[in-house]
Amino acid sequence: MSRIPAPDELKKRVQDNVVWKSVFRPGSIYRKGYRDTSRDRALAAMNNVLYHLHPVKVKRHGLKLTYTYCLGGLSFFLFILLTVTGIFLMFFYRPTAGAGNELAYADMQRLVRVVTFGDLVRNMHRWAAHAMVFTVFMHMARVFYHGAYKPPREFNWVVGVILLLLTLLLAFTGYLLPWDQLALWAVAVGTSMAGFTPVFGQQVQFLLLGGVEIGPETLLRWYVLHVLALPFVTTIFLAVHFWRIRKDGGISGPL
Amino acid sequence: MAENVEMDQKVYDELIAAGKSERIARSKAKAAAVRAKKEAAGEKLGPREATAEAPAPAAAAAAGGDAPAAGAGGVATAERATGTGGMTVEERQARVAAALAAKGNGGAATGNGAATRMAGQDHTHRLLAMVPPDGIQQIRSKQEDKVYVWPHLIASEFIALMAVTLFITALSVLPAFPLRELANPNITPNPSKAPWYFLGLQELLRYFHPMIAGVTIPGIVGLLGLMMIPYLDRNPSVRPDNRRTAITLMTFFLLGAGMMTLVGSFFRGPGFNWVWPWIDGLFFEL
Numbered sequence: 001m002s003r004i005p006a007p008d009e010l011k012k013r014v015q016d017n018v019v020w021k022s023v024f025r026p027g028s029i030y031r032k033g034y035r036d037t038s039r040d041r042a043l044a045a046m047n048n049v050l051y052h053l054h055p056v057k058v059k060r061h062g063l064k065l066t067y068t069y070c071l072g073g074l075s076f077f078l079f080i081l082l083t084v085t086g087i088f089l090m091f092f093y094r095p096t097a098g099a100g101n102e103l104a105y106a107d108m109q110r111l112v113r114v115v116t117f118g119d120l121v122r123n124m125h126r127w128a129a130h131a132m133v134f135t136v137f138m139h140m141a142r143v144f145y146h147g148a149y150k151p152p153r154e155f156n157w158v159v160g161v162i163l164l165l166l167t168l169l170l171a172f173t174g175y176l177l178p179w180d181q182l183a184l185w186a187v188a189v190g191t192s193m194a195g196f197t198p199v200f201g202q203q204v205q206f207l208l209l210g211g212v213e214i215g216p217e218t219l220l221r222w223y224v225l226h227v228l229a230l231p232f233v234t235t236i237f238l239a240v241h242f243w244r245i246r247k248d249g250g251i252s253g254p255l
Numbered sequence: 256m257a258e259n260v261e262m263d264q265k266v267y268d269e270l271i272a273a274g275k276s277e278r279i280a281r282s283k284a285k286a287a288a289v290r291a292k293k294e295a296a297g298e299k300l301g302p303r304e305a306t307a308e309a310p311a312p313a314a315a316a317a318a319g320g321d322a323p324a325a326g327a328g329g330v331a332t333a334e335r336a337t338g339t340g341g342m343t344v345e346e347r348q349a350r351v352a353a354a355l356a357a358k359g360n361g362g363a364a365t366g367n368g369a370a371t372r373m374a375g376q377d378h379t380h381r382l383l384a385m386v387p388p389d390g391i392q393q394i395r396s397k398q399e400d401k402v403y404v405w406p407h408l409i410a411s412e413f414i415a416l417m418a419v420t421l422f423i424t425a426l427s428v429l430p431a432f433p434l435r436e437l438a439n440p441n442i443t444p445n446p447s448k449a450p451w452y453f454l455g456l457q458e459l460l461r462y463f464h465p466m467i468a469g470v471t472i473p474g475i476v477g478l479l480g481l482m483m484i485p486y487l488d489r490n491p492s493v494r495p496d497n498r499r500t501a502i503t504l505m506t507f508f509l510l511g512a513g514m515m516t517l518v519g520s521f522f523r524g525p526g527f528n529w530v531w532p533w534i535d536g537l538f539f540e541l
Contacts, residue, residue: 147493193469
């Protein structure tokens with residue numbers, strides 16, 4: 001048994017091999033020889049997957065907490081947090097209801113009482129959902145007061161309003177899933193208004209509920225919307241939203 | 256800016272025919288146009304009035320130097336073999352020799368050489384200062400105050416991210432969302448409330464017909480109105496002082512929506528009737 005190599009030696013050996021170099025692109029901070037210079041900082045941003053989100057440099061005033069309050073970024077992060085916790089919850093939930101077949105509610109009870117960390121993750125999912133609705137609203141207000149919807153950013157504002165609508169729909173479809181009294185009646189109140197849509201009221205409500213009133217079909221429909229359809233659409237709009245931020249010249253301002 | 260400068264088409268065609276590159280021809284033709292325009296406006300061209308040090312026939316030279324430009328639009332130095340600036344070749348030669356002699360660094364040998372070179376020089380490079388200012392492309396972009404994303408932005412984003420994760424996790428330890436009884440369409444709880452973000456609309460239902468409160472206001476005023484903001488507000492300024500109307504309107508809208516939501520959340524009890532939360536208790540569930 002040879003001696004254990006010194007930490008520096010070990011680091012060099014780990015970083016200086018084919019596999020490591022294939023994983024981390026040139027300029028990565030995990031590569032051998034990264035130095036804190038302007039060149040390496042630029043390379044680190046450029047050769048990172050986050051280059052899809054961030055340019056190499058940003059305006060200094062955009063870093064101030066009191067300019068953005070991190071609202072847009074936090075909305076996106078909450079979306080990711082919701083995806084992660086949501087995937088966990090999906091392992092323990094079946095969207096089935098109806099007499100003698102109340103799996104959804106039974107799964108919820110099991111999740112809260114039996115599943116390890118089940119209650120914690122459910123609470124996180126729920127708090128994050130409320131928080132996301134709030135941060136998206138606040139983000140919209142912040143963007144308005146900074147006049148950040150003005151040319152060339154008009155279309156990105158429109159995309160943002162669509163994302164606000166999608167956020168509300170995601171939150172609302174998730175509200176029904178526990179299939180308890182709170183869920184059922186909150187959704188009943190919310191969807192009763194859809195019936196007053198001019199001309200197509202009945203059709204809109206039927207499409208929304210998968211029937212004339214809230215039942216097992218509604219639960220399945222909203223479940224699919226909540227875990228698959230709406231996140232998919234939201235992700236596409238998020239991609240456009242972030243792409244346009246960069247194409248329109250990064251963060252707005254300074255005022 | 257530079258795009259607005261007219262071009263002397265004749266000069267341009269000549270230069271292109273002479274095999275010059277497009278870029279050179281274009282810039283020279285632009286310079287010629289500017290020169291012609293200035294001349295038409297009566298501005299003096301060429302070097303400033305000769306000083307006492309060079310007692311050349313300045314006025315004549317200036318006129319002579321510019322004459323070809325006016326005539327054939329000849330701007331290219333190649334075509335102005337008779338002289339550069341306002342001086343004839345001999346005058347310039349003498350002046351250079353005098354200057355070198357005055358400097359006194361081996362005036363004889365080098366001065367002579369320099370003079371010969373100057374004399375034989377048909378293609379003189381124009382001094383930058385001699386190019387009319389409108390002929391130079393001007394790039395106007397402000398130097399922006401920027402910082403590197405790595406590490407500055409990434410670091411603060413990471414901190415914000417960790418803070419929110421901690422905050423959400425800490426909240427989630429509390430038993431905030433107890434599971435209610437199984438959903439039962441036959442038992443209507445009193446009050447029945449929508450999720451908090453729709454309580455503003457539910458509050459509006461107290462005042463308006465459902466088609467107004469449930470469809471028109473959120474759909475037309477809310478979504479479509481919000482989407483149309485950038486197309487309705489054509490004021491280009493982002494300074495709060497310059498957009499009082501927009502800010503006032505939006506503030507009223509947000510305050511109204513916020514107030515409706517608050518009233519719907521905390522001041523409405525059984526039958527969605529008015530309650531005082533500190534007397535009758537809270538009828539609000541997240």
